[in-house]
Amino acid sequence: MPDWVVERGIGETRFALLEADQIIEARILLDGILPAGTIVDARLVSVGTNGRNALAVAPDSTELLLPHRPAGVAEGALLRLEIVREAIPGTEPWKRPLARPAAETPTPHPSPRSATIGELDRAGWSDLLDEAATGLIDFRGGQLRLSLTPAMCLLDVDGTLPPDELAVAGARAAAHSIRRFGVGGSIGIDLPTTHGKAPRAAAAAAIDAVLAGVPFERTAVNGFGFVQIVRPRRHASLPEIYAGDRAAAEARALLRRACTHVGALTLAAHPAVIAALERQPDWTDQLARQVGGAVALRSDPRLAISAGHAEPS
Missing domain, CATH: 3.40.1260.20 (Ribonuclease E, catalytic domain)
Structure with a gap:
C-alpha cells in the first residue's frame, strides 16, 4: 500500500507518497503558508462585488479570497473558513489563497508518518528536485520538457522511439510526472503525431492507468497529439516552487x-x-x-x- 511520509526541514516541510521505495507523489509546504484543509476563524474585510470575490483576513494576517461570499454576512464579521487552495508562488505570486465556509464536521485526514533517516533519499528525492528545477525528465526512449505558463503547465514529449510507441511512452511518463510533482490546474501534453486512432487511444489509456484513483479529467488525444488534463489545484507544485x-x-x-x-x-x-x-x-x-x-x-x-x-x- 502507498504510504505518506513527512520530513520536517528548515524553511519547509516535505511530503512524499511512497510505494515500493519509489516516490509516486510529492509536495513541499513552505513555512508561513497556510496548508490546504486548514480551518481558521477569519474576519470579513470586504464583501466583494455582487456576492463574489469577498476578502477575509486570517489571524496570521493572510488575506483569503472567497469566490462566493456567504449570504447575510456583513463586513467585520468572523467566519470559520477552510483553506481550499494555498498561496501559489512562481508565475502567479499575486494570487491569494482561496477559502470557503468550513463544514460543521471537518473531513478527517490521515496523518503521514515521519520519514526515517535517509528514506526520502533512497526513494530518489534529490533526482525529483533536479527534474522539478530544470523541467527535464528522461524516460526510456525519450524526454519530457515541462514548462510553466500563466494559463497551464505544458509537457512536450520528444524522443527516438517510433512515433506511435513514443506517444504511449510519453503519455505514461507525463502522467507519472504530473502526479509526482503535484501538478494541478490546467495541464497540456504535446505528444508526437501518430498514425491512426489506435495509438492515440493507447496513449489516453496510459494516462488513465497512471492517474487512476486521483481526481482528474481529460480530453481525447486529438489528431495533432495534444491532450488536456484538469486536476484540482490545492497547492503549489514542485516546479512552481522552484520557479517562484x-x-x-x-x-x-x-x-x-x-x-x-x-x-x-x-x-x-x-x-x-x-x-x-x-x-x-x-x-x-x-x-x-x-x-x-x-x-x-x-x-x-x-x-x-x-x-x-x-x-x-
Whole structure:
C-alpha cells in the first residue's frame, strides 16, 4: 500500500507518497503558508462585488479570497473558513489563497508518518528536485520538457522511439510526472503525431492507468497529439516552487544536505544561493543548532546554482 511520509526541514516541510521505495507523489509546504484543509476563524474585510470575490483576513494576517461570499454576512464579521487552495508562488505570486465556509464536521485526514533517516533519499528525492528545477525528465526512449505558463503547465514529449510507441511512452511518463510533482490546474501534453486512432487511444489509456484513483479529467488525444488534463489545484507544485524563487529553493535543499554533518561547517554555494541564506539568518541558526557548531557562508560564482555543498570549518 502507498504510504505518506513527512520530513520536517528548515524553511519547509516535505511530503512524499511512497510505494515500493519509489516516490509516486510529492509536495513541499513552505513555512508561513497556510496548508490546504486548514480551518481558521477569519474576519470579513470586504464583501466583494455582487456576492463574489469577498476578502477575509486570517489571524496570521493572510488575506483569503472567497469566490462566493456567504449570504447575510456583513463586513467585520468572523467566519470559520477552510483553506481550499494555498498561496501559489512562481508565475502567479499575486494570487491569494482561496477559502470557503468550513463544514460543521471537518473531513478527517490521515496523518503521514515521519520519514526515517535517509528514506526520502533512497526513494530518489534529490533526482525529483533536479527534474522539478530544470523541467527535464528522461524516460526510456525519450524526454519530457515541462514548462510553466500563466494559463497551464505544458509537457512536450520528444524522443527516438517510433512515433506511435513514443506517444504511449510519453503519455505514461507525463502522467507519472504530473502526479509526482503535484501538478494541478490546467495541464497540456504535446505528444508526437501518430498514425491512426489506435495509438492515440493507447496513449489516453496510459494516462488513465497512471492517474487512476486521483481526481482528474481529460480530453481525447486529438489528431495533432495534444491532450488536456484538469486536476484540482490545492497547492503549489514542485516546479512552481522552484520557479517562484529558485535560489531560495536551492538554499533549502542545501540546508537539507548539510544537516547530516556534525560540528562547525561552511556552506559554499552560488552567490544567489548565499544571498537567499543571508536574507533568512534564522535558517542558518537552525542548522547550527542541528549540527552543533557555527555555520559560515562562502560565495563561489564558479558553482552551479544547484551545486552548493557543506565543508568542515
